[in-house]
Amino acid sequence: MLISALAAESGVPVPTIKYYLREGLLPPGRATGTTRAEYSEEHVRRLRLVRALAEVGGLPIARVRDVLACLDGATPLTTALGTAHDALAGSPAPEAPADGAEAAGALVADAGWRVDAGCSSLAQLGAALAALAGAGFPVDPAALRRYVRAADEVAREEVDAVPGEDTADAVEFAVLGTVLHEPVLLALRRLAQQHHSTRRFGAPARGEGGE
């Protein structure tokens, strides 16, 4: 198909497709003339993937490229997940002050998790814990234990649901689940908070505090 058909098929406008082509997020089409190229279903699929990572996952273009590189290469699953986590943590990765790093390390040790001591997720956890403590709102240890338990259950089931062995499909499944499901999880927690706070404290006065 021509680029106009690719735009129609994928729902991505032609100028955006050209931008992705220039940025190397989309492989070039098969040249059929000096200014014409032919695109395939593979391009449609790739375009949707780029869109999902950028728009649902909120990743900047450079990070989308990192994640795509993992999906394209024969990257082992755990390495690919690390790249996805780095992409989500942003660049440069947050640096945790010593007290935050210590708190994060202790939490992970308590949980029995074996993780890379230099990974961006651990730095991010340490930075968040230190910022909360520094602002005078340290996270309650009981709340932390609840979060650890919930994260452990969700992640165990997510990883166990990865199909088959360490194949390209499994990598794609795991990486996309990691990146793209975060907005879903956060929205669900907020909805559940609304439900349970209404249950305990009564219905909200909408139209007063809302916008």
Next chain:
Amino acid sequence: MLISALAAESGVPVPTIKYYLREGLLPPGRATGTTRAEYSEEHVRRLRLVRALAEVGGLPIARVRDVLACLDGATPLTTALGTAHDALAGSPAPEAPADGAEAAGALVADAGWRVDAGCSSLAQLGAALAALAGAGFPVDPAALRRYVRAADEVAREEVDAVPGEDTADAVEFAVLGTVLHEPVLLALRRLAQQHHSTRRFGAPARGEGGE
């Protein structure tokens, strides 16, 4: 204390304090001359709160103001939580296409949650589900059920941990937990994924895929 002492005490630089004063995020000090004002411990506490909401929670200044207004007013807890959720959802709130809104509504009904049909969190859930489906990566129903269960457990325990009755302290506790704990939760899920994927698929090849 003078503004210089306030900066030293809170760790927030003087120009940032002046910016917060101009934006109305911090009440003015008590004037003790034409260019001098006296600040109190209450200002230190408020500054830390603004910093936490802006830097840990990632809220833009206008949204920080909305959340502070809730904490300052005699806002009922469930209304205050709604304002915090709106602040997190961003402005303007995402609008869910019809299929996403329907999927989100069905999910919430299945969960047995009673929520405001017009709230930003429901719109956000619908937008995320529609974007995922539109990109060709619909969320697996079994994964959604796991997320709903995890969100329900976490939120129930969070709301039950809110101290006492519907007081200003309870509102602050609930709103800050909502806004400020999201980065902690996301980091914990990523760490748990790392642990469980290493358990199932082996250790990551660090130094190859990393940066």
